Amino acid sequence: MPCLNGGTCTDGVASFTCACVNGYTGADCSTNIDDCASMPCLNGGTCTDGVASFTCACVNGYTGADCSTNIDDCASTPCLNGGTCTDGVASFTCACVNGYIGDICEADLCKPNPCNHGTCNHAPTGYRCICQDGYVGDHCETDLCEPNPCNNSGSCVRAVES
Structure with missing residues (x-):
């Protein structure tokens, strides 16, 4: 058999011709067509040639027969x-x-609560402290009655805002 890999031989006068099956070429059908020559694997995929076929091994992040789909x-x-x-x-x-x-x-940003004597609320810049009456500061850390600001032995009383 002068035709290889399943090729069909046609006898001629002092010659022959081969009709190759899909995937092979050459005068005697001995050459496997390189299906990877057209670089069918995209996005850095690695091509492995088969007979009338190819397979792609995709890089991390891609999938599909030709590695065209981003995961x-x-x-x-x-x-x-x-x-x-x-x-x-x-x-x-x-x-x-x-x-x-x-x-x-x-x-x-509000857990754990960064507002010593207040309530933490989410805000566009992160968070904001809403202080209890009598406390001030970015983190409600300052007690307006400590130290006692009242003169002449007066008592400081935290007033409820109205």
Whole structure:
């Protein structure tokens, strides 16, 4: 058999021709066509040639027969506390809502409460302390009655704001 790899031989006058099956070429069908020559694997994927076929080994972050599909790293909703996820290649970033920080918005700026004598509220710049009556400061750390500001042995009483 002068035709290899399943090729069909046609006898001629002092010659022959081969009709090769898909995936082979050459006068005697001995050459496997390199299906990777056209570089079908995208985004850095590695091509492995087969007979009339190829397979792609995709780099991290891509999938699909030709590695053309970016894996959605936000599909598992990794951002916590209302954060917004933006997909990257084998990565993601979170945009946190007011009052939360961290790679996945896991840290609440109001826990533990940073306001000594007050209530912590989330704010565009992080958080804001709402102080109890008689206390002031960024963290409600200053007691207006300590030290006693009253003269002549007067008593300082924290007034309720009206």
